[in-house]
Amino acid sequence: MVSNLSAPVLITGGSGQLGHALSKLAATQDVAFEAVSRPQFDFDRPETLANCLAAVKPWMVINAAAYTAVDAAEENRAAAERANHTGPAHLAALCAELDIPIIHVSTDYVFDGRKGAPYTEQDAPNPSGVYGATKQAGEQAILASGAKAIILRTSWVYGAHGKNFARTMLSAARKTRSLRVVSDQLGTPTAASDLAATILHIVAWLRSGWREEHRGVFHATGAGDTSWHGFATAIFEAAAPFGLAPPEIAAIATADWPTPAKRPQDSRLDSTKLEAVFAWRLPHWRRTLPGIVEELLQMDGVIERLH
Secondary structure, X not given: OOOOOOOOEEEEOOOOHHHHHHHHHHHHOOOOEEXXXXXXXXXXXXXXXXXXXXXXXOOEEEEOOOOOOOOHHHOOHHHHHHHHHHHHHHHHXXXXXXXXXXXXXXXXXXXXXXXXXXXXXXXXXXXXOHHHHHHHHHHHHHHHOOOOEEEEEEXXXXXXXOOOHHHHHHHHHOOOOEEEEEOXXXXXXXXXHHHHHHHHHHHHHHOOOOOHHHOEEEEOOOEOOEEHHHXXXXXXXXXXXXXOOOOEEEEEOXXXXXXXXXXXXXXXXXXXXXXXXXXXXXXXXXXXXXXHHHHHHHHOOHHHHHO
């Protein structure tokens, strides 16, 4: 089947954090799209995948649907497997049959964080938990499907929609005057809006045609890096102009905050390949943060209450 570029782009996981950002940005860029989520599109019901593709008839697919509850995955491996591995593998196989590209979003959690330097796409994954393991299996299955597949690994995604670290911190600050935040895990906060812009840039790029250099894994995170403690501090710095008094933030070690799933100690990703192939670089994570913090405060009605 020859791709029909006048057809829409299918966005799966449309109700999620990234799916919401993709739909919002695609609308402003006049990109024809159809965003789907449960129950219309559900990895737990494989028949819905083919049904969606048949109904929408997209020229390409963006898979933003996933099981992202890192700790819950430790007790719900079957559900994580369906959403992160077997479901995406089936979707990629369908895309291969239709000869349409698929962009699939993966994670820095495929690495164990022991390298001590930013990971490149050539580094071998070694996930420490179920979430990372199921995402790695999904990557492998998608690449093996024969689809025109682009896998984007990202990290520490946050935005004004859905559950994320920034919203958690701002909410906690309104309930307590002191917080304990891990300071010995390194990574890069990535705004959902910046990741959405990256994906839609690739979508536009692919309109000129598919080349083999497009296939494979790419890292896509904001520039710069920090710790969770540094991220929290920056969030409250961004909130200060709106009158939200910052809480006292105590820096703690990973060992002081045990979780069911082990997190990578240093999951920084090198995004050089993305720029080399698609001429795109995500902005520094600090550049986008203030606008999202303001939007979060507005959405939660905090700015109005403070003023």
